[in-house]
Amino acid sequence: MTQRRIWLADHRGRNAVVVLVARRRAEPVRYRDGADTPVRSCRCIKATADTTLDALLRRHGDPAALAQALVAGDPELDLEVAGREAGACDRVYMGGDGSPLYSARIMEVVCDQGGNEVGRRPPEVMPANLVPDTPPVWSGKLLPCHDAVRRFAFTRAYQVRHTNALECDFLHGLAAHLEQRDSLVLVGSGPRGVGPLVPERNALPMKGFLAGHTRGEAYRLVLYLAAFELRTPEAGA
Secondary structure, X not given: OOOEEEEEEOOOOOEEEEEEEEOOOOOOOOOEOOOOOEOXXXXXXXXXXXXXXXXXXXXXXXXXXXXXXXXXXXXXXXXXOOOOEOOOOOOOOEOOXXXXXXXXXXXXXXXXXXXXXXXXXXXXOOOOOOOOOOOOOOOOOEEXXXXXHHHEEEEXXXXXXXXXXXXXXXHHHHHHHHHHHXXXXXXXXXXXXXXXXXXXXXXXXXXXXXXXXXXXXXXXXXXXXXXXXXXXXXXXX
């Protein structure tokens, strides 16, 4: 498997392409039922093409008639199928009339702040930019740790590692610089190093922050990616 890499710059004007390793998640909790049998998740059939909302509206004519039918019975349930385990499934795109689409064209829907559709366009291909064509720039934007955890929603974390002695010295010095200031530094793209990071092609652009700690000759440097910034709601909203 190809290792994920990123091109970093530091406060001393140095830069290096280093390795990113996904942080290991804790062992998941194992649940058991009253008979001490392991509990597992499965995908079950919820509805069929004949019991979807659109199909029921076509059958009953209007929402009022459908509401009365729901009170009188269970037309939204196929008692022979609903609740069965689905097993392996393939994704099938459906048209507005419920028929399968054999040649679907993916479109990007553009909406305004109110959620209303304002246009459609073919999706743009956004390349990854962790290793740009030009050397990265040290942004110098430091953010105290206690402020960062309250301002941003961190959705990914990667441990930054070296592959040789020169990279180790580079990353150790960067981690020590951040540890002394008890801060995270903004890591980004563009001529000022503050632009969004795109971890892989067509991924959601994110803000990147580096946090560092040292212990003697050892260091720990973590890249946190934030999908969005947390903001206080406006008064009266």
